[in-house]
Amino acid sequence: MRLSVExxxxxxxxxxxxxxxxxxxxxxxxxxxxxxxxxxxxIMIAHGTKRRVTVAxxxxxxxLSNQAFYRHFASKDDLVAAVVEAGALRLAxxxxxxxxxxxxxxxxxxxxxxxxxxxxxxxxxxxATRAVYWNGSGLAEPADAAARxxxxxVWQVLIEPLEALGSANPExxxxxxxxxxxxxxxxxLWADEPPDAGDLEALENFCLAGVxxxxxxxxxxxxx
Numbered sequence: 001m002r003l004s005v006e007x008x009x010x011x012x013x014x015x016x017x018x019x020x021x022x023x024x025x026x027x028x029x030x031x032x033x034x035x036x037x038x039x040x041x042x043i044m045i046a047h048g049t050k051r052r053v054t055v056a057x058x059x060x061x062x063x064l065s066n067q068a069f070y071r072h073f074a075s076k077d078d079l080v081a082a083v084v085e086a087g088a089l090r091l092a093x094x095x096x097x098x099x100x101x102x103x104x105x106x107x108x109x110x111x112x113x114x115x116x117x118x119x120x121x122x123x124x125x126x127x128a129t130r131a132v133y134w135n136g137s138g139l140a141e142p143a144d145a146a147a148r149x150x151x152x153x154v155w156q157v158l159i160e161p162l163e164a165l166g167s168a169n170p171e172x173x174x175x176x177x178x179x180x181x182x183x184x185x186x187x188x189l190w191a192d193e194p195p196d197a198g199d200l201e202a203l204e205n206f207c208l209a210g211v212x213x214x215x216x217x218x219x220x221x222x223x224x
Contacts, residue, residue: 033072035062037086040079041132048127049134053080077143081150084136087129088150091116095157105164109177110204112158116181117195117203120188130189151182168212177207 011019039061043053055076059069073079095115099108119129136147155178162170162177184203188195195203 029072032064032068033082035064036069036072036079037083038062041083041128044080044083044131044135045128048131052135055079075140075143077139080135080139081143081147084132084147085150085153087132088153091119092153092157095154099157099161105161106208108161109158109165109208112161113177113181113204113207114200116154117185117188117200120185120191121194126189126194129185133186133189151178154178154182162211165208165211166213168214173211176210180207180210 036058040053040058043057043061047053053076055066055069058076058079059066062068069079073082095112098115099111102108102111118125120126138144139147152175155174158174158177159170162173167173181203184195
């Protein structure tokens with residue numbers, strides 16, 4: 001029998017209670033933010049490009065209050081930027097999964113191009129993407145800068161296959177290809193007809209041809 005008790009290690013019971021309370025509060029606030037963003041996205045899709053979403057509509061659709069809205073977002077523009085970023089992260093995840101099924105880096109780059117442009121091919125996805133793009137245009141700073149930076153999540157997925165192809169600067173090549181393909185996507189979203197198989201193949205070949213490779217040292221022919 002031991003006549004002593006070892007003091008418990010780690011946080012005290014009060015500290016544990018505080019940690020649980022804080023974790024529950026953080027989870028609740030995260031659910032609020034997600035509900036507001038989901039409501040904002042749904043309204044954007046419903047309105048299309050006819051009119052922009054408002055804070056009043058978002059609050060009503062989410063079942064929350066103005067206080068809850070401004071607890072998470074400084075303005076409507078901040079929420080739109082968050083919706084744009086969430087969409088970019090979802091697209092990056094989709095592309096990563098889709099590219100993983102391809103054997104060669106060449107095929108992974110092709111899959112990336114097709115995956116991005118698929119947003120303009122399927123009517124329902126094109127409508128949703130067009131609505132988010134339209135609401136995300138002309139945001140006030142710093143929301144506008146945050147929304148524009150979100151695209152980097154998508155073209156960073158290209159870095160790995162470009163490295164495997166032997167790119168001299170995969171980060172720069174990923175940026176250039178990303179900028180090009182997103183510009184084509186933007187045009188395609190408002191075009192009368194979506195890109196066809198020939199358009200996709202031409203863009204894939206153009207992107208792959210533009211990959212930079214290390215310069216080979218010049219060969220000097222000795223004088224006779």
